[in-house]
Amino acid sequence: MVLKSAKLRLHLLASRTHKWLAIIIGAQLLLWFASGALMSFLPIDRVHGDHLVDRKAAAPLPRGSTFAPPSAIVGAADAPIEAITYRMWLGRPVAEVATAKGTRLFDAATGQALPAPTAREAEEIARLAWRGGARPAAKVERIERASPEYRGTLPAWRVAFADLDSTRVFVAADTGRISAVRTGTWRLYDFFWGLHIMDWTNHENFNTPWLLAFAIGGLALWLGGAVLLYMRWPKTRRRNIVIEA
Known part of the structure; x- marks a missing residue:
């Protein structure tokens, strides 16, 4: 009974942590995907002018x-x-x-x-x-x-x-x-680059504490999801088969 209670508390903790990480990290993940897609879409020769x-x-x-x-x-x-x-x-x-x-x-x-x-x-x-x-x-x-x-x-x-x-x-x-x-294309590219690397002032520092924190948060989000998936995965129960002589 004590073991089940500990598992339940662990499950609730992992579920809440994963939910809040998904809300916080998810917004930045959306910016990463959106900015990366836009920068990949813009031809680099037009960006360079x-x-x-x-x-x-x-x-x-x-x-x-x-x-x-x-x-x-x-x-x-x-x-x-x-x-x-x-x-x-x-x-x-x-x-x-x-x-x-x-x-x-x-x-x-x-x-x-x-x-x-x-x-x-x-x-x-x-x-x-x-x-x-x-x-x-x-x-x-x-x-x-x-x-x-x-x-x-x-x-x-x-x-x-x-x-x-x-x-x-x-x-x-x-x-x-x-x-x-x-050019205007370069400024648009540079704006999304600043969002991508989370350097909102100079748009050049790729090692900002914010980027590191959200990258680690994204890893924690995946690990939390993996733990929840393991805990919720349906377990196959062996059935006892009785053979009558």
Whole structure:
């Protein structure tokens, strides 16, 4: 009798625990499934804004170009050089020089340091990469701090186009490269990503205590259901068969 009473109390405890876990964890499970389905549905190239901005387009260096010797760039740099990359930038060959103090642009022909890209040059870079049809109006703003919308190289220029997708093109203020593109599709994706990883502020921390707690809660929900299933499973009773001689 005591054993039956203990089993009954265990059954009630498991049933109540499972019910409350199902209510609490179930809401987040719904968000996980819904956000995961939506993020899988959205094409990643539209999320990246590739249909509006061609950030990978690069003009080849002209044949027969005469560049300044690396020693001239080394002498103009004010820090030890880690790497030099030659490329075209706004119709002219430049040397992108990475040093311990950061990255700067140099004139590839003379070896002289170039001034940092201006707001006008940032807008020109964004417009050269624009592939969204009509040329919309744009507003350029300098970004000094990271935000949920942009966590790339700082400082940067934000070129905000007045198109239907509210496209934002971020141009690094040191290299003049397009470092990020943000569109309405990206913002929708990022919103559901924040719900998915339970980082509602920065949308980047995959190891939040909330995520860990709900993941463990989901495991406990399954274990509780398994215990209840075992306790409620119908047991086959053996029947005594009497054979008369």
